[in-house]
Amino acid sequence: MKIxxxxxxxxxxxxxxxxxxxxxEILTGQLDKxxxxxxxxxxxxxxxxxxxxxxVDIVNAFRDDRVANQPSPDSLLANAPAREKDFFKxxxxxx
Amino acid sequence: MSLHAxxxxxxxxxxxxxxxSSVEITESVFQRISSTEEKLHCYITLCRDxxxxxxxxxxxxxxRGDASAPLLGIPVxxxxxxxxxxxxxxxxxxxxxxxxxxxxxxxxxxxxEAGAVVTGKTNMDEFAMGSSTENSxxxxxRNPWNPERVPGGSSGGSAAAVAADQCIAALGTDxxxxxxxxxxxxxxxxxxxxxxxxxxxxxxxxxxxxxxxxPMTKDVTDCAxxxxxxxxxxxxDSTSVDAPVPDYAxxxxxxxxxxxxxxxxxxxxxxxxxxxxxxxxxxIRVIEKSGAGVEEISLPHxxxxxxxxxxxxxxxxxxxxxxxxxxxxxxxxxxxxxxETYMKSRxxxxxxxxxxxxxxGTYALSAGYYDAYYLKAQKVRALIKRDFAxxxxxxxxIVTPTAPTTAFKIGEKTQDPLQMYLSDxxxxxxxxxxxxxxxxxxxxxxxxxxxxxxxxxxxxxxATILRLAFAYxxxxxxxxxxxxx
Numbered sequence: 034m035k036i037x038x039x040x041x042x043x044x045x046x047x048x049x050x051x052x053x054x055x056x057x058e059i060l061t062g063q064l065d066k067x068x069x070x071x072x073x074x075x076x077x078x079x080x081x082x083x084x085x086x087x088x089v090d091i092v093n094a095f096r097d098d099r100v101a102n103q104p105s106p107d108s109l110l111a112n113a114p115a116r117e118k119d120f121f122k123x124x125x126x127x128x
Numbered sequence: 129m130s131l132h133a134x135x136x137x138x139x140x141x142x143x144x145x146x147x148x149s150s151v152e153i154t155e156s157v158f159q160r161i162s163s164t165e166e167k168l169h170c171y172i173t174l175c176r177d178x179x180x181x182x183x184x185x186x187x188x189x190x191x192r193g194d195a196s197a198p199l200l201g202i203p204v205x206x207x208x209x210x211x212x213x214x215x216x217x218x219x220x221x222x223x224x225x226x227x228x229x230x231x232x233x234x235x236x237x238x239x240x241e242a243g244a245v246v247t248g249k250t251n252m253d254e255f256a257m258g259s260s261t262e263n264s265x266x267x268x269x270r271n272p273w274n275p276e277r278v279p280g281g282s283s284g285g286s287a288a289a290v291a292a293d294q295c296i297a298a299l300g301t302d303x304x305x306x307x308x309x310x311x312x313x314x315x316x317x318x319x320x321x322x323x324x325x326x327x328x329x330x331x332x333x334x335x336x337x338x339x340x341x342x343p344m345t346k347d348v349t350d351c352a353x354x355x356x357x358x359x360x361x362x363x364x365d366s367t368s369v370d371a372p373v374p375d376y377a378x379x380x381x382x383x384x385x386x387x388x389x390x391x392x393x394x395x396x397x398x399x400x401x402x403x404x405x406x407x408x409x410x411x412i413r414v415i416e417k418s419g420a421g422v423e424e425i426s427l428p429h430x431x432x433x434x435x436x437x438x439x440x441x442x443x444x445x446x447x448x449x450x451x452x453x454x455x456x457x458x459x460x461x462x463x464x465x466x467x468e469t470y471m472k473s474r475x476x477x478x479x480x481x482x483x484x485x486x487x488x489g490t491y492a493l494s495a496g497y498y499d500a501y502y503l504k505a506q507k508v509r510a511l512i513k514r515d516f517a518x519x520x521x522x523x524x525x526i527v528t529p530t531a532p533t534t535a536f537k538i539g540e541k542t543q544d545p546l547q548m549y550l551s552d553x554x555x556x557x558x559x560x561x562x563x564x565x566x567x568x569x570x571x572x573x574x575x576x577x578x579x580x581x582x583x584x585x586x587x588x589x590x591a592t593i594l595r596l597a598f599a600y601x602x603x604x605x606x607x608x609x610x611x612x613x
Contacts, residue, residue, distance in 0.1 A: 087337050
């Protein structure tokens with residue numbers, strides 16, 4: 034086994050996801066199969082290879098920090114699950 | 129032939145000569161949608177009234193003699209991953225089920241400025257994660273060639289809409305094959321441009337180092353015209369590249385004499401559908417007869433591409449999708465406290481495949497596994513890019529099958545994620561290396577399903593791909609075939 038049920042629970046908590054016990058079992062099996070497949074990368078010696086994060090060579094695309102558009106608060110708040118005046122209303126953070 | 133069945137460049141000619149109006153074309157397309165959509169489910173949202181208004185404005189411009197833009201008055205469909213100001217944008221997810229963007233994606237703005245008429249937002253796999261459009265939170269799109277088959281994915285709604293004449297052209301996005309594989313399944317032309325060629329601003333992010341926007345069209349000429357309309361640097365996307373945009377259609381002269389075409393031996397593998405192998409090999413002979421030189425090449429790290437992709441793409445996705453927390457926009461579940469709000473909103477808002485990929489990506493980035501998975505995958509990604517650089521010293525373009533099989537049956541791979549992932553085996557390397565790639569039809573299998581051929585080019589050399597694709601298209605009739613709807 035590449036991944037255990039306990040690890041799945043730990044990763045779910047990190048990702049702010051939750052699963053039923055049945056889902057958890059199926060998911061553990063599926064992730065295990067995928068990770069076993071990914072294991073084939075270990076066959077390659079990559080000790081002298083630089084990791085590649087980005088396929089095209091661009092370094093630091095600077096531009097002036099100027100306001101280019103100023104949407105109205107209403108247009109930005111239109112999708113808010115909850116709103117109060119010009120604020121996003123969210124659950125209490127500090128008890 | 130009905131107006132909806134024509135190509136973008138044919139209709140542009142007719143509009144320019146004032147033989148038809150944009151309103152007539154738009155009405156024809158919406159009639160076609162009315163008669164076929166119940167069977168196919170290509171769209172999530174349709175905007176008929178707005179489209180007719182846009183068509184009227186296009187006709188005004190045409191009346192004034194302004195006919196320079198090839199897209200003026202042309203009905204175009206957009207994958208539901210593009211932000212469209214004032215028009216519902218769901219990414220086929222329940223978590224964005226009622227999201228109406230306050231601005232347009234750069235590509236959408238460019239199409240609108242060119243006078244294109246937006247027909248609606250097309251179906252897709254949720255957050256572009258999938259190869260069959262079955263992962264949509266709303267409905268599975270059907271393949272116009274056979275409704276029992278998938279249209280491919282994730283841009284399956286756009287591909288099926290183009291194939292079924294429910295639009296004249298469409299936009300898709302491609303992270304691991306999501307334009308090219310559905311184009312192949314539906315018998316149309318689809319291109320993923322070089323990473324950085326087209327702006328990603330306003331495109332809902334899946335895997336930011338791989339995502340790219342591209343055209344899905346009825347033929348190669350339309351693809352060239354669409355690409356020219358959307359390509360170019362955008363100051364709102366710092367990964368877009370400031371390189372001149374050529375007149376792509378100008379390269380379509382049918383002459384490929386002396387072009388060097390490489391055929392990678394690793395792309396003809398045991399287990400692929402024999403008719404696909406045969407179809408692509410026949411196509412290669414046509415290319416050779418047209419005057420190109422063909423030689424076998426090797427891309428030795430091909431077999432590692434799917435493994436690399438499913439670490440890098442999921443890692444980037446797990447980070448990108450952290451923004452869906454139910455606070456500023458999107459679905460918020462009722463809960464007792466903050467943490468439970470996050471948990472329940474995401475549990476109820478995301479579908480199974482999206483959660484699976486967030487889990488895989490979070491795992492690959494987590495303490496103790498980062499080096500073994502994420503860093504290792506990045507190193508093998510470098511080797512895959514190096515393979516292509518070596519190959520392109522010997523050839524100008526590479527030809528392969530787009531997918532190992534034609535369109536598979538609905539439900540066939542939904543229980544086995546790894547099998548689904550392997551349907552992108554021939555397209556994924558192109559994203560990892562940041563290269564441009566195009567799929568175009570090159571035949572049919574015994575069940576009457578389209579076969580796709582992929583052409584891969586050097587960075588920012590979309591012109592050579594289009595030139596080769598056009599020469600092949602001129603020598604064949606596949607692109608003129610229509611599904612029996």
